[in-house]
Amino acid sequence: MIALPEPRPEILARRAEIIAALGKIVPGEGMIGEELRLKPYETDGLTAYRQVPLAVVLPTSTEQVAAVMRYCHENGIRVVPRGAGTSLSGGALPLADAVVIGLMRMNRILEIDFEDRLAVVEAGVTNLGITKAVEGEGFFYAPDPSSQLACMIGGNVNMNSGGAHCLKYGVTANNMLGLKFVTPQGEIVELGGGHLDAAGYDWLGLLTGSEGQLGIVTEVTVRILRAAEGARAMLAAFKGTEIAGAAVDAIIGSGIIPVALEFMDRPCIHACEAFAHAGYPLDAEAMLIIEVEGSVAEQDALLERIKQICQRFDPISLKVAQTAEESIAIWKGRKGAFGAVGRISPDYLCMDGTIPTGELPFVLKRIGEMSTQYGLQVANVFHAGDGNLHPLIMFDANDPESFRKAENFGADILKLCVEVGGCLTGEHGVGVEKRDLMTAQFAPHELDQQRAIKSAFDPAWLLNPHKVFPLRDAA
């Protein structure tokens, strides 16, 4: 377990005064101070960690956010920003002496411009909400995290979220044009916009993925893309995880970029099949879902080439969807994978690391060995095309020893990712979860340099502190 900071008694003592002051800035329903109504904000997607915050405000404008930030800055109060609270790394985990700024009421779509291929939305618009707003004209917003129905674009920006279709279209950073944010001092800054490039340093890029530590994002300008004519998936099952890994390598090495390339191992196939009855091959050790898009002729040509490549790896079965319905059937199991694993083991840790795709076979073999050593089952489901692993480590939350072992197993997997030239996060961020693992990725002087950037924005470290960086003693 990561140690969370003790709340500062001098702040807790001022609770009533702080709530009264914030209530003047964000009046009515937007101010939450009662214990019972604060409870839903005590955790996020990383449910192992909980702290009921001091107060929650739900502003409706950038100006309100700025006023809250000015007050908190002047009074030395910590602030934690929150979107839908779907972070899997504890990015939105509150602190007991912090004010949570929830952006969910800032959910307006401000502008849609098809000529400039962009949309301007408030931070609390959901990821899927953007696509819903533009799909009538044949456009879409590309990054598609599994939580896209709920998760909000402000959180996507802060975590630089990805998704199954990011192999072709890139992650959030690759689909962002501009943003408006509020500094820790309460000043409003606008970056980028509906034009190429930006003068000065790329602090649009710096803010993206900064995990709510440099400012509060309130508005986002995103690139919208023209949807392809159509898409179709195929399913390829193999006798071994290493063989499937080698097939992934061969597909990518051939220069084909499928729109998605998903990998599931045997435990995951079985869990998903029991749940979704998608017709997955239960005799396979590993399975790939490969989706291509374009005109029907293009889909046919690409699927044929991929089929030929897969055939070199002695597949158990190859199934190419002939219709959109068959395609949906192939995806059905994958989309419910996390829920399906939840049925066989009520508790699991979803890890998130990336590796160079060429290391896939080796890494999968090592994860299997570690699973035996730790005596914990693991189901692997991940975005194989861009080397983004999501091992699901199953454990028993009622047994503290089992949780400890699962955390250690997870840490070992992420260290392995770093060792083979990869990274300890793919799309979930560092948050609380991987804070102390940062030393596996970065040398002390590299962490110090990143801390100096944090300090340049937030000298008092009031904004979403105790995350991302190991405490100095641990560094």
Place this chain on the structure above:
Amino acid sequence: MIALPEPRPEILARRAEIIAALGKIVPGEGMIGEELRLKPYETDGLTAYRQVPLAVVLPTSTEQVAAVMRYCHENGIRVVPRGAGTSLSGGALPLADAVVIGLMRMNRILEIDFEDRLAVVEAGVTNLGITKAVEGEGFFYAPDPSSQLACMIGGNVNMNSGGAHCLKYGVTANNMLGLKFVTPQGEIVELGGGHLDAAGYDWLGLLTGSEGQLGIVTEVTVRILRAAEGARAMLAAFKGTEIAGAAVDAIIGSGIIPVALEFMDRPCIHACEAFAHAGYPLDAEAMLIIEVEGSVAEQDALLERIKQICQRFDPISLKVAQTAEESIAIWKGRKGAFGAVGRISPDYLCMDGTIPTGELPFVLKRIGEMSTQYGLQVANVFHAGDGNLHPLIMFDANDPESFRKAENFGADILKLCVEVGGCLTGEHGVGVEKRDLMTAQFAPHELDQQRAIKSAFDPAWLLNPHKVFPLRDAA
């Protein structure tokens, strides 16, 4: 003219001692101290500004760069990094009391990995050199600045360079996976690499486009892409610049992303045709070169759709290349545009700004009006698809008044770009040229925040100072 800093006499007085010390770190040919041999380093692509540097070192390894940086840091000596010296904004302009670190001898390709679609190269490898190294296997490196034969990848990273084909493939930042750089204190830092995402802040993104002010880039890991089956261009000529601008809007608004979409106005068409004899329509007010790529069937389908869109704008002529040779003929004039304008006016300023593409017609009209007001000819050639303008303002360098007017005209164009929601740079960076215009784009507190980032890396402002940010008095 932008004021350059006076050299500090205490540094000039130590010249012999500094050269001796640097000569021990970078011995032999890599150390340049003689006035005559320093002369070629006095300017870069922004030739209006010149200062002969104190000394030039040409290291051959990251370790040598680090040793030079440590020495300069300890002795309070300014440092200016330099690739091929092709910067059009004065990014590599030396200072009289600064040491220039030239990266041109660090020109090795360290690794090519087709399975992971990446190449690791030293900073002094030319942009085109990367494509040359991988094209045998059908791959290429996408960003293609006009200077790609000469310019080096380290400089591309520092300026976040673009090019004609960035409409489809993005600029340097979108094609970078990792880099190795040396901090102002002489420490070596590695960022990113052959994997998706990065833990902690996106300082890979922050370094990209930081104009050599945060560190010296020595190695770069770039994404290489599979080349399309083929590409073909078409040429569309119109009766007015506004009409052509509206056609650009209609093409992009339809959701088609050509691989390039270039715009030339009448003065530019005439200059290019006289130079290249490409068969350009001399009766047109504006001309578009539109290139698409893919299979032959895909090229045909896309060109047909674009042709139909252009026909709605009463074109003077439409010419679709039927072969690769015809395509090259269409491009021939555009590729020589800068040289062609140089024939009709020996001196010109090449401006670089971006606008939302929807503002194209209005901005072109205003530039025409300003041209009349200033009494200076302007030729417009630019990447219209992504709204990246390159007005070429013609003037007489022998007449200081003419140069002053050209600079003011250029500044007015860039301010106009900002006014319509665009940006005062597209791909050339800020450098010396646009330093004092940053106040048109950013509020004082925004500039201060960016300065704080600079200070977090380089507290003494020794690395490439007096660029990017207006001096505090001017802010």
